[in-house]
Amino acid sequence: MTISLPGSPAQAATRTRRQAAARALDFVSRSVSSTGAPSALLSLDPGFEQCFTGARARGILREHFGVDPGFDLAGEAFSAMVSLTLLPLTAHEADPHLILRLATHVKACRWRARYRFFPGSGGFPADTDCTALATAALFEHGLLTQEGLERGALELLRSAALPRDTRRSPDPRDEDRLSRGVFTVYWEDGEEPAALRRGHKQDEVAAANALYTLLLAEPDTAQTCAVVEATTRHLADHLDSGRYLAGTRYYPSPDAFLYALSRLCARFPAIAAALAAPARKALAERDASTMVTVARTPANALETALRTLAADHLGITTGQEQRQALLTDTQRLDGSWPPAAYYRMGRFPVYFGSPYLTTVFAMNALRTHPYARPTERSSVPAAAPRPHSHA
Known part of the structure; x- marks a missing residue:
């Protein structure tokens, strides 16, 4: 264990990290209105050199790709689901007002026990990624009953690819066959009224969630x-x-997959027994490859935050001080970090991200303790608070 003397560099770094996390929380709190989290911006390049709002996206897709997606892309609630997943569960750290505002936004997307990317129908169907994140986050914050959690889990089970589903997707451009027994992204069961068909697809980050x-x-x-x-x-x-x-169908960064995998390992010992060791090895290799470019190009704060969280989930302390220093050094004056590509459309190179999303991840990454030994931490977080609201 590192012992920090008064005025030591380690103590100064801890103060800097805490101050940056506090500024980030202030930015996040200001960004979340009574109607929920701000909608993500979109870009045609993962670096977000130029971006546009969801309200303009349908027209830009027509202009650049000659295709109408069939739905509007404004007002997504996935950002609210992600941030609700990341906010602290313990009472002394949590902001109940912020959590309730986000939860209201998330609940507006519910259809039966499934959750949609956008509030309301709008033609875009519920998907398993949104359903998984929303259901678990609401439950772990005590805003969904055990019965509600179990109903959501049964819906997710129904999405798993059965033998009869191992045909090619209805979309001729989707050439991947489904892996049997693995969750699909969309149910495609015709139960949701007025929902557009998206085809049978799988994504490893969505499957982990x-x-x-x-x-x-x-x-x-x-x-x-x-x-x-x-x-x-x-x-x-x-x-x-x-x-x-190479990323996944809907998540372009390899760090998004490592983060989702590490989250599983931190919570469930049986999964950690199977996947934690190769995940640690992959994270070390990923770190080695990114260190070559970090001195020549601005660090991607989102990917740095994702790797910081993945390392913390996997009990890795090596490199955490450096990762957190990168985050504090690149924080903007308003407490935020720049947008970066967190997820994307499957058919087109259209990326979603925002200062809000990057900041939520970076804020959470700065709350990890870079000096804790793996043996001093439980492999499974403390139990979630008892649910107290109706499903």
Whole structure:
């Protein structure tokens, strides 16, 4: 354990980190209005050199790609779901007013036990990524009952690709076959009224998020065991093969996958036993490759934050001080960090990100303790507060 003397460099770094986290929280709190989190911006390049609002996106897609997506892209609630997942659960750290504003935004997207990317119907269907994040976050903040969690988990189970689903997607441009027993992104079961068909697709970050929520609910069925085993194998193969370095269908950065995987490992010992060691190795390799370019190009604060969180989840302290120093050095005067690509459209190179999203991740990354030994931390966080609201 590092012992910090008064006025030592370690103590000064801790003060700087805490001050940066406080400024970030102030920015996040100001950004979340009574109607929820600000909608993400969009860009045609992952570096976000130029970006535009969701209100303009449909016209820009027509202009650049000659295609109308069939729905408007303004007012997404996925940013609210992500930030609700990241906000502290413990009472002495949590901001109840901020959590409730975000939860109201998230709940506006619910259809039965599923959650949509946009509030209201609008033609865009509910998906398993939104459903997994929203269901788990609401439950862990005590805003969804155990029964509500279990209903969401059963819906996620229904999305897992069965043998009859191993046909090619209805979209001729989607050439990937489905992996059996692994969660799909869209249900495509025709149950949601007026929902556009999106095709049978899989994404490893979405699958990791769905697996987290399924394990949180602990349904004890043969189908659950089969889906857990199939999805764990699928995630392990994506990691071991090195395919994660190219991102996933909806998440362009390899760090997004490592973060989602590490979140699973931190919460569930059985998953950690299978995936933590290769995830640590992949994170070390990722760090080595990015250190070559970090001196020549501005650090991507979002990817730095994702790697910081992944390292913390995996019990890695090496490099944490440097990662957090990068974050504090690149924070803007208003407490935020620049937008970067967190997720993207599947068919087109259109990226979503915002100062708000980057800041939520960076704020959480700065709250990790760079000096804690892995043996001093539990591999499983403390139990979530008891739910007290209706499902």
